[in-house]
Amino acid sequence: MKKLFSLKMIVLVAVLNVLFYLMFIQFYFEYFPNGRPDKDAYKVVIEMQQQYGLELDEAEFEQFKLSYHERVQEAEQLMHDDPQFKKAGISTYEAFRAMDVFSDNKEWNELDRYAMFNPGIDLFWELQGREYLIEQYERRLERPYANLSNEDAAALQRMDEMVASGTLNTIFPSMIYDNFKNVMFYVYAISIISILLIVSPIFLRDRRSRVVHLQHASRIGRSLFRSKLIAALLSAVLIISIQLGCIFLLYSQQPGIELFYEAPINSAFNFPYFWYDLTFAQFIMLTVAVLYVLGLITALAAAFFSSISANYMALVALQIPYIYLITQPLSRVLIEELIMLYKPKYAQPLAYGLFIAIVASLLAYRWHRERKGDLLL
Structure with missing residues (x-):
């Protein structure tokens, strides 16, 4: 980890994070709520909460x-x-x-x-x-059914449960959900990029320094593959923790947010609807947990890319498709549409399971090669 977090890499990642924040994330802190009449509706919802409570x-x-x-x-x-x-x-x-x-x-x-x-x-x-x-x-009792297909029995049953339970009488505002979702998407993107930058040299550096054969000549050297994977995972946890600490320090300053931490996200004033009855605080914790999982997957993927790349150009060529895949077509499934009612209930757990299985299988194969491979190969 000391080798990964060199002063040069720390400065590079820090500058990248600051620029990314100024370009993409700062807007959602400075302009919340964004526009009118959202700004005025949010002010009214705060008054409602103070006068009537969350329901x-x-x-x-x-x-x-x-x-x-x-x-x-x-x-x-x-x-x-x-x-x-x-x-x-x-x-x-x-x-x-x-x-x-x-x-x-x-x-x-x-x-x-x-x-x-x-x-x-x-x-x-x-x-x-x-x-x-x-x-x-x-329209709180009719609106939820508007986008549901009559053939989607599970979603219809879930909506019936929400209507019957009275959870749609709560007043969690959509402005908070939309703002949090937008902020977390960019946190998710910069976390993925930061982890790739820090972890990617973990195997390639030794190969370029021509110490791989020396490592393979001893039992301890061959076990470095496992040690490097552990270092990659710990590095990912450290990076995400620092980023989340900074973001939530800023997010906690958003006006009125603290009034709605205990509000159910399934609400008369929020769209979309969700498979589970979570409060906003619980939804935040779920999103954070998902970000850590994605960070750990990315750390393992970065380690795999590093282990098979002959040089930095090849490493970058592997990383670009991965960054595109995970931040574009897969981002909606993996994080943006988390537990939404209009998506199959088990689509996201299956997607995560498949993603983890693929990365784990590639690393297991590579680890086997490292432990059993001939020095001349």
């Missing part, structure tokens, strides 16, 4: 709708007092919402820009956020 019953929902109508009255009072609305002949919120802003009516276009993009007026964005939340809660 909303029918009486509380009626009270929430009443607060929406009170805000509409405030908006109409603003319209009554504001000369811009008087000029356009708009005096009710219903009339404002009915305006065709894509028409040639210049007064309507100017009024829409004034009401929605004036820094001093946030009320109309807030009303749109409240309308979205009301619609989602009212």
Whole structure:
């Protein structure tokens, strides 16, 4: 591990991680929630959680709708007092919402820009956020079935269980789930790249230094294959732990996140739905566990690539397809769509099992060659 974590490699990986963060991850911390009315809906959900808790019953929902109508009255009072609305002949919120802003009516276009993009007026964005939340809660028992096939009996049964249990009365917001999923995808990508960079020279360095024959000439030298694999796995754990520590330190600063750690991710305000009843905190732990598994698989794959490569060009040629495969077509199955209801329930465990079996088989074959191979081969 000391050889793997040379000062040069530490600096290289650190610089790469910082650049990757600035290019891809920082955006999701600086702009959360991203855009409007998501920003306003998220603010309203936080107020709901503080007032009603993580679950909303029918009486509380009626009270929430009443607060929406009170805000509409405030908006109409603003319209009554504001000369811009008087000029356009708009005096009710219903009339404002009915305006065709894509028409040639210049007064309507100017009024829409004034009401929605004036820094001093946030009320109309807030009303749109409240309308979205009301619609989602009212459709919470019908919406989940919209994308389900009648032939998918297991998914339909799972949805029936969620509807019957009342878990869809909870108010975990989709903005948190989407933000976390996007952040973790990039953490997943940079972790894979960092592990490959650190672990890849583990066998190739000795081959280029021409010490392989010296190692094979002793019993201890032949057992170095196992020692190097252990070093590769420990290195992967260390890299991921440091990266996750930095990311979660930043993630914990996101406003309002701490209010929803105990909220079920199957919620009236979240999409998609999931095979298991997990809280957001449990879902975070599951995602972290999956990242460690993928990191260990990558460490083993990197060790295998290193053991069969004659030079660094050959090593890079093996790594590029692997990086593409694991971050593009396989990323949806392995991490992005984790335990989603609209995917086969056992697809991900089977994918991980197959992935592990392939890498383990290749390494077992290579280890056998290392232990039994002739020095002249």
